[in-house]
Amino acid sequence: MNFAVGDILTGKVTGITKFGAFVQLAPGKSGLVHISEIANSYVSDVHDFLTDGQEVKVKIIGVDENGRINLSIKKAADMPKPQPKPQQRPQSSAPRPYQPKERVPADASFEDKLKQFMADSDSKISGLYADKRSSRRRGGGRG
Numbered sequence: 001m002n003f004a005v006g007d008i009l010t011g012k013v014t015g016i017t018k019f020g021a022f023v024q025l026a027p028g029k030s031g032l033v034h035i036s037e038i039a040n041s042y043v044s045d046v047h048d049f050l051t052d053g054q055e056v057k058v059k060i061i062g063v064d065e066n067g068r069i070n071l072s073i074k075k076a077a078d079m080p081k082p083q084p085k086p087q088q089r090p091q092s093s094a095p096r097p098y099q100p101k102e103r104v105p106a107d108a109s110f111e112d113k114l115k116q117f118m119a120d121s122d123s124k125i126s127g128l129y130a131d132k133r134s135s136r137r138r139g140g141g142r143g
Contacts, residue, residue, distance in 0.1 A: 003025065003029070003031075003060055003063060003069055004060065004063075005060050005061065005062060005063060006059070006060065007059070007060045008057060008058070008059045008060075008076050009025050009057070009058055009059075009060070010055060010056070010057050010058075011023035011024055011025045011030075011031075011055070011056060011058055011071075012024045012053060012054070012055055012056075013050050013051065013052055013053060013054045013055075013056060014030060014052070015052070016046050016047060016050060016051075016052060017046070018035075018046070019034065019035050020032050020033050020034045020035045020037075020038070020046060021033045021038070021046055021050050023056060023058055023071055025058075025069070029069070030069070031058070031060070031068070031069030031070060031071040032068070032069070032070060032071060033056075033058060033071045033072065033073055034070070034072075037061070037070075037071065037072035037073060037074055037075065038050065038073050038074065039073070039074055040074050056073055057073070057076045057077070058071040058072065058073055058076050059071065059072045059073075059075045059076035061075060
């Protein structure tokens with residue numbers, strides 16, 4: 001019998017070790033369920049979850065070059081699909097984008113537009129320097 005990764009089979013536990021359990025899949029063919037693949041919770045002792053001769057449903061998660069079969073009980077179990085988490089808006093400490101308070105009318109003269117631009121620019125720059133100074137007082141920034 002050929003075994004492929006992803007196959008889900010029923011097998012019989014034939015041996016339990018401190019690192020997992022051996023499961024017979026077919027006569028003369030067995031695989032290992034590593035302790036980390038037994039349950040979704042922490043497993044300190046395999047005997048707490050499995051016994052010799054127990055029938056278990058396993059999923060083939062790997063076959064190495066020597067023909068050894070790696071199995072998983074927890075991946076073979078019918079697990080409910082996780083529900084997507086509701087999207088939360090990230091709250092950043094970054095300042096909001098600059099919004100000018102008043103717009104210069106499109107028909108304003110070049111000088112009026114330039115004055116408004118310079119005022120907006122000065123306001124932006126002074127805000128940036130104020131943020132840097134306050135972070136230095138708090139001990140932030142590079143040091």
